[in-house]
């Protein structure tokens with residue numbers, strides 16, 4: 001595993017991204033959109049006029065079908081059918097139904113995915129399960145640079161269990177293999193890094209961890225819904241992911257978890273709530289775990305949010321995840337190539353790897369005025385985001401982003417860099433949520 005490579009000058013991107021090497025991007029852009037087999041899917045989304053939305057890696061856009069499904073769930077199911085909806089409208093089975101709908105996108109056979117809670121809560125449940133399965137082994141191994149909640153949750157578990165039972169150890173990517181010693185209970189890492197957009201090789205890393213006697217838990221926040229994920233094929237033990245990014249389930253959409261069949265009869269989880277009970281409506285005095293992934297459900301599901309996520313998944317079901325990946329790679333390659341051919345890599349450092357198999361669906365650049373640049377882009381209706389202290393992320397969602405979006409973002413970025421408006425006073429203030 002090597003460090004992210006900066007894209008040098010006008011380096012031609014790999015042939016496998018199927019892009020022309022022409023620098024006259026505007027001439028070919030319309031053609032690329034015309035030939036795009038996913039182009040029509042953009043119509044499935046509500047997107048504001050004149051806006052280029054490149055933040056689907058944080059919050060996916062609104063599928064039109066979601067508004068209808070939510071209105072029906074609220075007005076008809078809740079309003080008219082009231083409590084009978086738990087049976088009549090299948091509310092009680094939503095965690096399983098939505099989990100089953102997510103499963104094919106992450107390479108999971110039936111019965112291993114449950115839609116519930118957030119990534120953070122699901123990490124807590126699964127890390128506790130993994131530690132318990134591993135007996136004497138006490139280390140949760142993670143990467144220094146992964147999204148902080150993963151480490152925070154591990155730290156919380158370590159505090160609860162005490163250091164004799166659990167320790168979080170964080171290493172740089174290059175040290176991962178050496179760190180897989182006999183103390184490691186579980187390796188936890190994110191398939192696509194949220195800052196750099198670098199993608200790690202799930203199959204290779206999972207194999208190495210297993211060879212060292214460790215279990216593996218993958219965070220799929222930045223990969224699920226935008227590329228094929230092969231959990232079963234890679235023999236992964238556990239995984240988590242969210243519904244609000246590339247699955248377009250909306251703000252605060254429930255997440256999901258995956259537990260490989262081979263662990264399902266042995267695992268226990270600490271949030272032993274009533275809906276994970278073997279027979280919830282027996283209202284028994286003591287907890288007895290339900291079968292399979294069902295035991296990972298704790299309390300009542302957020303029905304409206306699950307209805308929204310279920311409807312959002314219908315857009316992805318109209319296509320093939322391999323096609324989504326093809327377009328994602330083409331969009332990111334187009335954008336990186338545009339940065340290079342316009343000479344913008346003199347001012348910006350591209351953190352996203354050049355090799356297609358090593359990148360996710362975003363392009364991240366570093367600049368010491370990244371905050372001002374991100375705000376100037378947003379002011380010009382190119383919605384990107386900023387990650388402290390110095391990164392601007394351009395997220396590409398193949399279901400609704402076009403090559404024209406990528407070109408527009410390149411044009412506006414060129415203007416912003418040329419006139420240095422990012423230095424203006426009006427971009428000084430940085431709010432709490434970025």
Ligand SMILES: Cc1ncc(COP(=O)(O)O)c(C=O)c1O
Pocket residue numbers: 118119120121147149150190194219221222242255
């Ligand atoms: C890699 C990764 N893990 C976890 C999270 C957050 O998880 P949660 O759904 O608990 O907010 C994010 C972003 O919000 C993320 O990028």
Ligand SMILES: Nc1c(O)cccc1C(=O)C[C@H](N)C(=O)O
Pocket residue numbers: 057058059147194221252433434
């Ligand atoms: N989940 C988020 C939220 O509730 C508020 C603001 C941003 C987010 C995000 O998704 C952040 C995101 N995971 C990231 O990659 O930085």
